Amino acid sequence: MKLEMKKLSLFIIIMSLVAVTKLSYAQENSASAIVIIKPYIRETIPGTQISSAYMIIDNKSENTRKLVAITSDISPRIEMHEHLMVGDMMRMRKLTTIEIPARQRTVLQPSGLHLMIFDLNKPLKSTQTVKMTLHFDDKSTMIVLFPVAGLKQKQPHH
Numbered sequence: 804m805k806l807e808m809k810k811l812s813l814f815i816i817i818m819s820l821v822a823v824t825k826l827s828y829a830q831e832n833s834a835s836a837i838v839i840i841k842p843y844i845r846e847t848i849p850g851t852q853i854s855s856a857y858m859i860i861d862n863k864s865e866n867t868r869k870l871v872a873i874t875s876d877i878s879p880r881i882e883m884h885e886h887l888m889v890g891d892m893m894r895m896r897k898l899t900t901i902e903i904p905a906r907q908r909t910v911l912q913p914s915g916l917h918l919m920i921f922d923l924n925k926p927l928k929s930t931q932t933v934k935m936t937l938h939f940d941d942k943s944t945m946i947v948l949f950p951v952a953g954l955k956q957k958q959p960h961h
């Protein structure tokens with residue numbers, strides 16, 4: 804009887820170790836360590852086929868992550884952009900990646916880093932939500948729902 808109890812507790816200890824190992828493995832090796840805060844995409848300006856999208860990317864992992872691509876059914880061409888001042892002019896520049904340092908947040912916001920959506924299949928209306936897939940450098944992906952923000956809300960000048 805005593806031996807059985809010992810065996811059982813040993814079994815429980817081993818199983819909990821396995822569970823803990825699996826959990827930390829999952830956290831360090833998938834996009835679960837990335838949290839997206841307040842995503843939104845702009846309603847389309849009538850007569851245009853472009854939009855831009857914003858969010859805060861929170862990297863809770865110990866590793867620097869890079870956003871490398873964005874895909875969606877709404878458009879065949881979604882780019883990562885930054886705004887920069889060239890003399891007195893605000894210009895946009897295409898980026899190949901957006902870095903999110905370990906244990907830090909990278910903010911995509913008007914007049915700063917943003918996602919630029921070209922060649923929209925359909926105009927975006929403020930009642931809808933848009934699904935986009937974020938692709939990271941560790942090959943992980945994350946599907947994010949972006950509510951469409953109406954034109955009356957604060958807009959960047961593009």
Ligand SMILES: [Cu+2]
Pocket residue numbers: 855884885895917918919
């Ligand atoms: Cu842009």
